[in-house]
Amino acid sequence: MAKIYVTYPEGKFKALTMSYDDGRKADKRLVEIFNRNGIKGTFHINSGFFGNTEYDRMEEAECVELYKGHEVSAHTLTHPTIARCPKEMLVHEVMEDRKNLERIFGYTIRGMSYPNGSYSPEIMKLLPQLGIEYSRVVETTHGGFGLPHNWLEWKATCHHKDNLMKHGETFVSLHKKQYLYLMYVWGHSYEFDNDNNWNIIEEFCELAGGRDDIWYATNMEIVDYMKAYERLRFSAGMEFVENPNATSVWLSVDGDIREIPGGVTVRF
Secondary structure, X not given: OOOEEEOOHHHOOEEEEEEEEEOEOOHHHHHHHHHHHOOOEEEEEXXXXXOOOOOOEOOHHHHHHHOOOOEEEEOOOOOOOHHHOOHHHHHHHHHHHHHHHHHHHOOOOOEEEOHHHOOOHHHHHHHHHHOOOEEEEEEEOOOOOXXXXXXXXXXXXXEOOOOHHHHHHHHHXXXXXXXXXXXXXXXXXXXXXXXXXXXXHHHHHHHHOXXXXXXXXXXXXXXXXXXXXXXXXXXXXXXXXXXXXXXXXXXXXXXXXXXXXXXXXXXX
């Protein structure tokens, strides 16, 4: 029987994703750094604050062009501490944020990060009914590179203030292909202005960007890919696999990388 492992696209075993909250004007500089290094980010936005100069928020129109090639995700309409709110308010905050962002950016919003890091088991149960498939928390793994056990309680590897370069150097040196590694960095772009340390994200992106062995993906792309893998249908004897998805999934079969195209059955 063949030894079969899932890989990331094209047989890669390392992935990098970035996650930044609030949609503040400093995102312009951050996106430029990401784009220069071929890195993808997910930007969690409070749509109720577009154009609000008091909160240093951008206008809708400039965001459409800015975030092309990246993911825009929900962060609630007005950034309340949702674990303290009635569920009716939570529904309003999430659904109105989704509606606004979908109108502006033209695709379905299916992800989120919890405003103020506030969430509860009850909220996690409710979110899928509101169309939310993942949500990031503020707690981190402090250097862990694994995939989450629960997409609605997704812990990043680190905040960018937490030994970013040390974790980055460890990540790029990983080489054991029997594992799938994910480095997930989160923060707020305005923190680089406040702390006068844009150099740290620039140095990290230069280190981690442009590498052939890393898959650069948004939060949602990672969720979609792993769910596509879970939908594969393997024969009991592991002689073949059916891919009911529209997109490809890659497998390592006795060390050989095999693409399993969407809608196709592949024999091993």
